[in-house]
Amino acid sequence: MNISVVIPLLNEQESLTELYNWIIQVMQSNSYSYEIIFIDDGSTDDSWSTIMELSNKDEHVKGIKFLRNYGKSQALHAGFEKAQGDIVVTMDADLQDNPEEIPGLYNLIIKDGFDLVSGWKKKRYDSVIAKNLPSKLFNAAARKTSGLKLHDFNCGLKAYKNQVIKQIDVYGEMHRYIPVLAKNAGFTKIGEKVVLHQARKYGKTKFGMNRFVNGFLDLVTIWFMSRFGRRPMHFFGLIGSILFIIGFFISIYLGIDKLFIEKSGRLITSRPEFYIALTTMILGTQFFLAGFLGEIILTSKRDKKRYSISEKIHV
Incomplete structure (x- = not known):
């Protein structure tokens, strides 16, 4: 299998069918063999019903539903466990990540030999105060702490070799720093690709100010764990x-x-x-x-x- 697309989600029922159709179009036009794994992180809307409908009509669609909301890191962990593709692509379900970026990410790993390629939303459509400014601060601190020269650690659109996602353990709220986890696990060929970012079409962002604090606490944790976690x-x-x-x-x-x-x-x-x-x-x-x-x-x-x-x- 060429590609596993892992999509964590929380209350994104309105966007799921449109996202599915978009992904299918990209996969079929590039003749990829694929699977799409939706992880419903305790949604309270009809997201799971939509996932079941998509799965009933397409065997490529798989789904995992959590009993309650455990967080994006746990959802990615569950998806990574089940992913079978040689290349694993993660993306958000809110249509802000563009599926047409998948072939470019795929080629960077297959042809250029990267272990992980992280998307860089160079032009963003988020609120400057609510998301852009905290992201810039997180990224600057993460670059300084980890030594990785990435512009956008927290971009949901990423591609990995299968062995990378099978080796790293995404826990707590460490999804922001997956490239750092990969580097600490020994995967040093980490690249970056500018990707298109789109304005949210449905619903509202799940970002809250608590993530501003949690992000820095997680960065301290990952710094400590990388240096002293085993000693x-x-x-x-x-x-x-x-x-x-x-x-x-x-x-x-x-x-x-x-x-x-x-x-x-x-x-x-x-x-x-x-x-x-x-x-x-x-x-x-x-x-x-x-x-x-x-x-x-x-x-x-x-x-x-x-x-x-x-x-x-x-x-």
């Missing part, structure tokens, strides 16, 4: 050791000062240095234990599903 003791243990040593030497100083220098009879507990030493030693011990527990968790963790599926079609 937490190197981070927590180092900080803990430094703090404990500082507190220990302050304690030594206080002891020597009390025994050989201080003649006033003042109690050690009345000196602020005592509480500084006590606090740093306690914090150092806690940091060290955090690193130790992290190492234990890493060695004993087991894979666990992060979502519950209520129905499937052809998968």
Whole structure:
């Protein structure tokens, strides 16, 4: 199979049939063998009914329905698990991603050998304050942190080799930083292609200001996980050791000062240095234990599903 198109969605019933017809037109005109996997992330409209209707008339259409809304990352994870195509293309269901970009993305991977090609919505039709400005800030921070020179990390339109999506684990809200996850997994040939962005035709954006905060928190998480995720003791243990040593030497100083220098009879507990030493030693011990527990968790963790599926079609 040439291409798997993975489409996560939430309450996009109005656009699904139009998107399906558009994708089919592109696939047939390029003679691709394909599958289309819709992941309904807990929609409350008739999105799932539309997906079932499309599947009944076309065996290429597959569907996964979540019991409730788990988030885009979990939807992509479910779609990636089921995707069988040599090349996997992800896109949003709101018609803002153009299916006619698929052949260009496909050729960059097949002919130029990229592991992953990320779309770049150079000209956007989103609100400047609600989406454009936060996206620019996210992308600048992600470039600085990851070393990847991409302009649009969060573009939903991307293409991957199958082995890439089978190796990375998209969790939490890490869909924004899939190129970084791929790089950390060892897939270093990552490219970018300018893609057409279209104004939303139906409904309204699901973007909220909470994603502004979550995006930066996720960036901190992915930076930490890429550097210390497999060796937490190197981070927590180092900080803990430094703090404990500082507190220990302050304690030594206080002891020597009390025994050989201080003649006033003042109690050690009345000196602020005592509480500084006590606090740093306690914090150092806690940091060290955090690193130790992290190492234990890493060695004993087991894979666990992060979502519950209520129905499937052809998968």
